[in-house]
Amino acid sequence: MDIIYTDDHRLRAAKTELYGGELVPPFECPERMDFILEALKERPIGSIIAPNHYGTDIINQVHDADYLSFLDTAWDEWQAAGMKGEPIPTVWPSRSMPAPHIPAFIDGKIGYYALSSETSIAKGTIEAVHASAQVALTGADHIASGKAHHMFSLCRPPGHHASRDQYGGYCFINNAAIAAQYMRQNGAQKVAILDVDFHHGNGTQAIFYDRDDVMFLSLHGDPSDAFPHFLGYADETGYGQGEGYNINYPMPPNTPYAAWVEALDQAIASIRAYAPDSLIVSFGADTYENDPISFFKLKSDDYFDMGARINALGLPTLTVMEGGYAVKDIGINTVNFLIGLER
Numbered sequence: 001m002d003i004i005y006t007d008d009h010r011l012r013a014a015k016t017e018l019y020g021g022e023l024v025p026p027f028e029c030p031e032r033m034d035f036i037l038e039a040l041k042e043r044p045i046g047s048i049i050a051p052n053h054y055g056t057d058i059i060n061q062v063h064d065a066d067y068l069s070f071l072d073t074a075w076d077e078w079q080a081a082g083m084k085g086e087p088i089p090t091v092w093p094s095r096s097m098p099a100p101h102i103p104a105f106i107d108g109k110i111g112y113y114a115l116s117s118e119t120s121i122a123k124g125t126i127e128a129v130h131a132s133a134q135v136a137l138t139g140a141d142h143i144a145s146g147k148a149h150h151m152f153s154l155c156r157p158p159g160h161h162a163s164r165d166q167y168g169g170y171c172f173i174n175n176a177a178i179a180a181q182y183m184r185q186n187g188a189q190k191v192a193i194l195d196v197d198f199h200h201g202n203g204t205q206a207i208f209y210d211r212d213d214v215m216f217l218s219l220h221g222d223p224s225d226a227f228p229h230f231l232g233y234a235d236e237t238g239y240g241q242g243e244g245y246n247i248n249y250p251m252p253p254n255t256p257y258a259a260w261v262e263a264l265d266q267a268i269a270s271i272r273a274y275a276p277d278s279l280i281v282s283f284g285a286d287t288y289e290n291d292p293i294s295f296f297k298l299k300s301d302d303y304f305d306m307g308a309r310i311n312a313l314g315l316p317t318l319t320v321m322e323g324g325y326a327v328k329d330i331g332i333n334t335v336n337f338l339i340g341l342e343r
């Protein structure tokens with residue numbers, strides 16, 4: 001399995017994350033990629049290749065134009081306003097303000113386009129975000145063109161929390177969603193996205209919620225107890241034409257692999273019944289027992305089995321990197337998953 005990767009992710013090097021009432025160095029940091037690359041060097045699974053460039057057509061189909069232009073200029077506008085720190089939202093259109101205008105001033109705009117406040121937009125963020133999107137599209141192209149049966153898009157920043165017009169949870173452009181849209185435009189009639197990151201893929205769900213050509217399945221920490229808190233419940237099953245094509249498997253704190261894998265097997269059975277042309281796995285290693293911001297209890301060896309079960313579907317599969325923050329072990333667990341996927 002070849003790996004799509006670019007050093008351009010390093011352009012995203014935010015200094016601050018709002019966590020536990022403090023500004024801390026972000027959990028989503030460039031070193032995450034270094035640990036994965038190091039593990040891939042120790043146990044090579046294929047070539048590491050640079051992304052191609054596919055422009056913005058597919059990105060524009062998945063995200064709103066006003067949101068994308070906000071991302072382009074947010075840092076500069078924040079600087080121009082004389083703000084000292086990195087852009088973090090402080091005010092939102094809440095339930096009591098249900099029909100918001102888009103404010104002109106950057107502080108208001110950030111609140112409009114952010115779904116949460118931990119993720120600061122730093123200098124260089126938008127460049128890294130677009131590079132990450134091309135990493136996803138290149139992987140999608142290899143699968144859609146039949147050049148490869150398995151590909152790994154080593155994306156950073158991640159994407160699955162980003163919706164059509166909101167960023168947060170370290171995500172800005174939804175890499176898995178643009179990969180799915182690319183596949184749909186290049187021969188695939190049906191695509192399934194299986195999200196095994198610890199957190200619910202709220203952005204991916206929202207983007208495809210009313211569609212039956214992209215099925216979305218997510219295994220995650222119960223949103224009642226875990227980020228993103230306001231989406232990812234079991235009763236969210238799709239809307240209109242998409243009814244029945246969104247499946248959530250929320251699970252409680254301390255879920256071990258033995259229980260987690262029961263949900264995985266159910267998800268796999270649903271994917272088999274759906275019979276997609278290709279599969280996208282939103283992979284996060286934050287289901288790991290020692291992840292600093294999550295609460296599942298998966299062990300390193302479990303990732304081999306996870307990959308092998310998904311591979312048994314026999315589908316052309318693009319794995320897209322999402323989260324995972326126990327930085328040292330993220331490499332081991334990610335490569336274990338990829339090795340399992342080729343078993």
Ligand SMILES: [Zn+2]
Binds near residue numbers: 197284286322323324
């Ligand atoms: Zn996550």
